[in-house]
Amino acid sequence: MDAGGTAGAGEDRGEGGGIRTALAGLTTRGRSFLAAGIAAAICAYVLGQSDLLRVGLLLGVLPLVCVVVLHRTRYRVAGSRRLSPGRVPAGSEARVHLRVDNVSRLPTGLLMLQDRVPYVLGPRPRFVLDRVEPGGRREVSYQVRSDLRGRYPLGPLQLRLTDPFGLCELTRSFSAHDTLTVIPRVEALPPVRLSGEAKGYGEGRQRSLALAGDDDVIPRGYRYGDDLRRVHWRSTARYGELMVRREEQPQRARCTVLLDTRGVAFEGAGPDSSFEWAVSGAASVLVHMLERGFSVRLLTDTGDSVPGEGADGFAGVSQGTAEAAGLMLDTLAVIDHSDGTGLSAAYDTLRGGNEGLLVAFFGDLDEEQAAVAAKMRQRSGGALAFLLDSETWSREPADVPGPTEGSGERLRMLRESGWTAVTVPRGASVEELWRTADHERTTLTSPAGAKAAR
Helix, strand or coil, X not given: CCEEEEXXXXXXXXXXXXXXXXXXXXXXXXHHHHHHHHHHHHHHHHHCCXXXXXXXXXXXXXXXXXXXXXXXXXXXXXXXXXXECCEEECCCEEEEEEEEEECCXXXXXXXXXXXXXXXXXXXXXXEEECCCXXXXXXXXXXXXXXXXXXXXXXXXXXXXEXXXXXXXXXXXXXXXXXXXXXXXXXXXXXXXXCCCCCCXXXXXXXXXXXXXCHHHCCEEECCCCCCHHHECHHHHHHHCCXXXXXXXXXXXXXXXXXXXXXXXXXXXXXXXXXXXXXXXXXXXXXXXXXXXXXXXXXXXXXXXXXXXXXCCCEECCCCCHHHHHHHHHHHHHCCCCECCCCCHHHHHHCCCCCCCEEEEEEXXXXXXXXXXXXXXXXXXXXXXXXXXXXXXXXXXXXXXXCCCHHHHHHHHHHHHCCCXXXXXXXXXXXXXXXXXXXXXXXHHHCHHHHHHHC
């Protein structure tokens, strides 16, 4: 997918309309020539040396002539920028294509083209363009890359004019900007059944009304726009008003992805931090569930969500699946730590008992917040938790592995309340833990696992 914007055509005299701006464009060499010329002229006057005066005039006038020439330049140059792609995962590269068109009737001189990019995307690209004929164009490109997700502005595109002696430089800026969106890394997940007998998951999707026959029809009042072929005449005669059959309406399987963004729950920063792993994991699950046809909703600890077209969230396996995934990934691209300290707002947002599958990415949980998370299980058909312990993530790989004592206790509380909960060790992949969670569920729901649990 390509995304880009075009800078409007502008004359290169747009920013340098005044002679003062042109004089300010003198380079170090040009200022040195001008200072040397003035000094030589003063010495020639004091010493009475006419030859030295001619040298001084030459040194002083040359930079001024270059300033006047550049100031009166009448090039009209249009610039454009195109991103390919405009949305890129963290750690991947995007290519930026620049094009310069000479829309005037005069050829240009030597041009220097540079684009403004944030420091995190790499060094500022610069290109030297040879003479561009009237109506001609030049195209160049460069790559940008960021390990940190976010939205990064590109531009404005700048065109630098210089004289053949390098005594004066003038910069012309175009007005248009573009934005590169760096989204979290998304891992492909295997299609495992993590919900067991949970409501609204997998092939066992419920139907709100199953019409077995004419005697089982539950009619409702006629509404404007209803198909007259759905009129139920027996009920119409009984109630004395026009009644229609309710259509069989399949209930789409739902999935809510809960992302804990509390600043107190995570330690460290950077692309290898535990919080970035949680964001990447949430993005992977969102995309995976959309591809499997679920109605997906993204929820944070503050109770904010990206609901999509309805209260159930974005619908998968439809024409808008890619758009829905893009919107959620754009949201995750700029998500940051919240100032909250609890999960009560997220608990209140969850509807009672019919949430479908709940997939949560928790940071550090104290006893109180672990109890709130345990109660969330009652408001979902199935619940899967990834528990990140910041202390294990702050250790070096050579340190003793495994969760801390506090993390182990929180894990036990979640499992006892019905969660399928797994800890997230440092460096683990989302796909690996996704399979581990499926294995945990299978072990707990099997007869042998049930006996062991007792």
